[in-house]
Amino acid sequence: MAITLKDVAKKAGVTVTTVSRVLNNRGYISDKTRNKVYQVMEELNYQPNEIARSLSKKKSNIIGIIIPTVSHPFFSELAFYLEAYAYQKGYKIMLCNSQHDPKKEKEYTEMLRGNQVDGIIMASHTMEVSEYENLDLPIVTFDRQIEGIPYISSDNYKGASLATNLLIDKGCKKLAYISGSLSLNLLANKRNEAFINIAQSRNVDYITAQTDMNVFNTQQYEGLIRNLFKDHPDIDGVFASSDLIAANAIKVSEQLNKRIPKDIKIIGYDDIQMSSLLIPELTTIRQPIEEMSSLAIELLNKQINDNDVEIDNILPVALIERQTT
Amino acid sequence: MAITLKDVAKKAGVTVTTVSRVLNNRGYISDKTRNKVYQVMEELNYQPNEIARSLSKKKSNIIGIIIPTVSHPFFSELAFYLEAYAYQKGYKIMLCNSQHDPKKEKEYTEMLRGNQVDGIIMASHTMEVSEYENLDLPIVTFDRQIEGIPYISSDNYKGASLATNLLIDKGCKKLAYISGSLSLNLLANKRNEAFINIAQSRNVDYITAQTDMNVFNTQQYEGLIRNLFKDHPDIDGVFASSDLIAANAIKVSEQLNKRIPKDIKIIGYDDIQMSSLLIPELTTIRQPIEEMSSLAIELLNKQINDNDVEIDNILPVALIERQTT
The missing domain is CATH 3.40.50.2300 (Response regulator)
Incomplete structure (x- = not known):
């Protein structure tokens, strides 16, 4: 039986995403984790499937975006700016509304993989951390911190x-x-x-x-x-x-x-x-919102092009005093 | 040189979409138009490309939606309901914001075709009628009337x-x-x-x-x-x-x-x-908005499954009196 990413991940005590990141030299990985992964690969005699890897690098120029619902004005403004900045960098978007339904969120991530999106921006978070493991795609999250995955939030x-x-x-x-x-x-x-x-x-x-x-x-x-x-x-x-x-x-x-x-x-x-x-x-x-969106596209684009990115991206907020205080 | 749909359409004085609808027996076509198209096909000895036709029938279960911008609350509510009803019928959606930019609108329709969507809901309307001709896909429009294409509007x-x-x-x-x-x-x-x-x-x-x-x-x-x-x-x-x-x-x-x-x-x-x-x-x-969205998905789904649909769909409005009058 062929050794898979999953076997390596399990034995190294890390996620599949982390192993994939080590292989593709993508995202920030600590030296300790990187060394551990390489060590396990050697022990298991793991051979990365180059054909699958190169196929997976074929760009579709589509970015998947999963939000709770576009009918909420914060997410509609976010989706608006994400789309505008994605377009500037030559990407089209597939927008998915999870309605905070874990089943829908999972179906949508699978659909996005099936459509070979180049990466996913996750702003809906009902999935378990373990479910992110199998995505093996560049990801940026909004407002949720998962080890090894770049996230954006306001302060x-x-x-x-x-x-x-x-x-x-x-x-x-x-x-x-x-x-x-x-x-x-x-x-x-x-x-x-x-x-x-x-x-x-x-x-x-x-x-x-x-x-x-x-x-x-x-x-x-x-x-x-x-x-x-x-x-x-x-x-x-x-x-x-x-x-x-x-x-x-x-x-x-x-x-x-x-x-x-x-x-x-x-x-x-x-x-x-x-x-x-x-x-x-x-x-x-x-x-x-605009800066957060622009940064999300930049971070995803960098990952897609195998560049390193910052994991923690906390943007400043401002108090806007109007008439209700 | 092979005779194409375009040649048939030109000689019959109808759009490519109309010829395609006659071939696929989809949507409402008058007997007069249908007979004219068949007559021209015979004259030109047109052979529909069955392979292309059957390939094009392979379902992706994705519906493309083009709106001006999701940051406008009317369109964000529309997108919300379209997505919810599409999901009920087993479709996922690709949402595109044209920002009323004809170039973007055209690029998005091409991208949607490239991704083999099963149909498109158009609620952004900068394209010329002639550009709809080449789409050769089930379409439903919001608030725009184009011959042979089902549309939905409020009264x-x-x-x-x-x-x-x-x-x-x-x-x-x-x-x-x-x-x-x-x-x-x-x-x-x-x-x-x-x-x-x-x-x-x-x-x-x-x-x-x-x-x-x-x-x-x-x-x-x-x-x-x-x-x-x-x-x-x-x-x-x-x-x-x-x-x-x-x-x-x-x-x-x-x-x-x-x-x-x-x-x-x-x-x-x-x-x-x-x-x-x-x-x-x-x-x-x-x-x-909810009924309009539900009907749009129903009309598109019927077309995708080669059923006849009503072309004119004008839904009733209601005066909601609150405090500003």
């Missing part, structure tokens, strides 16, 4: 600190952090961590609330926020993990005759186009 | 009539219609037509304004609307061709201290998610 901890500190500086006594599901292993969860750390260290009362995993649904957001405000009428400062959630918080506040920013202050995250169209205009933490 | 004339009549019924004396570019040959232009017809027939003063072709840009919308309100301070009723434009009209009105709906009434078109998040909530004409 989530810093962003949440800016927001939480501003609410407290402006006099808020009872803070709420409202976010999407924290059950996914996302770097964005650092926003929750920072919020709690700052509130605790500054001795301010706080509460957190999160939606179901599958939901970017305005009606569900609205219900969640209404219940939160009913159960805790003393909330006077809201930090929302997206501008879309913040927009719902503004709406519910208006319905309950809470004056913004007098009775309640609200801060979003993302700075999507819509945030300056809201009335009052939304104070938010700006993620550099 | 644009009816929608605009509802909006214009409501503004007049509510007492508006000077109406404005603000839209995207009318230079594209879109069925949506019937909104402009209906607006003018109703305003004229009811003897109400009106003005129309339109943006550049390439723009779904909030800042440009805002500038356009500010200038319009400056030049015509007596405008007291606005019908906007999208909720995004209407959101900008609300914002500019607030900035100019025009009270909504007392001083100025505003109606949008689409009923995207955001329209009920605006304050005041936006009165709008609802396009049935």
Whole structure:
């Protein structure tokens, strides 16, 4: 029986992706890991399948992008910029919406491989780390850290600190952090961590609330926020993990005759186009969506062309003060 | 020299797509056209290339979708539903953003053919009718009518009539219609037509304004609307061709201290998610985006499976009265 990448990976105690990266000299691999992999290959007398490798190098000039849903304004702006920068570098994109469904996410990764995409940008993260092993393709992730795979995120901890500190500086006594599901292993969860750390260290009362995993649904957001405000009428400062959630918080506040920013202050995250169209205009933490997209394409392109890339890519955020604080 | 589809089409005075449809017995073709095509084939002794035809029937289960840009909320919701219904029928989608650039639109159609998509949904329309001829693929268009190709649109004339009549019924004396570019040959232009017809027939003063072709840009919308309100301070009723434009009209009105709906009434078109998040909530004409998407996939799937389909698919609209009128 022929020795496969999988056998090497198993014996070396690393992922198939890592072995593939060592073979193709792609991405950052520590000397220790590299040496271990070479040692195991020698022990097992592993012969890389050159034909398969060269076939796999035939470029299709297509990049696969997997996002939770394009109907969420953050992801629609992200998809817009990814497509524009991909096009500049001669790539077309296949856009897939996983809807946070692990089955769909897996089917889409398989479909993308079947269509011989040159690489994948993953911004939906229900898959297990082990499932990334078999991809053997250049990958860039958004907001999720997996060993050996370059990722891009905004400085989530810093962003949440800016927001939480501003609410407290402006006099808020009872803070709420409202976010999407924290059950996914996302770097964005650092926003929750920072919020709690700052509130605790500054001795301010706080509460957190999160939606179901599958939901970017305005009606569900609205219900969640209404219940939160009913159960805790003393909330006077809201930090929302997206501008879309913040927009719902503004709406519910208006319905309950809470004056913004007098009775309640609200801060979003993302700075999507819509945030300056809201009335009052939304104070938010700006993620550099365009720069993140441009960098994602650059990192993927470098990997496709067998160049080294940085693994950790954390981009700066900015506090954009408007009328809700 | 071998006789091609093109030669048959030219001599019969029809498009290549029409000849292909006759050969594949796909889509609606009048008896007159069908007979003419058969007659020409006989005259020219045309032999359809069966191998090519059967190869072209190999299914990839991928549908190509070309839209202007996924960053516009109408198109992001459309893309969302198209993807969801495609998935239900076992298709994956390749999503392309043309940005209304004819070069990009053409490159994307070629890329989709190269990737052997089973069909294309076209919601971006800078290409000439003649360029559709060479596609020889099942196609469904949104909002554009091309002979022999099934299209889907909302009832644009009816929608605009509802909006214009409501503004007049509510007492508006000077109406404005603000839209995207009318230079594209879109069925949506019937909104402009209906607006003018109703305003004229009811003897109400009106003005129309339109943006550049390439723009779904909030800042440009805002500038356009500010200038319009400056030049015509007596405008007291606005019908906007999208909720995004209407959101900008609300914002500019607030900035100019025009009270909504007392001083100025505003109606949008689409009923995207955001329209009920605006304050005041936006009165709008609802396009049935989900139904339109589901029908598009159904029509494409039927064509792919060689079933007949309706060419004209005009879906009903509804006036959703909220707080801006």
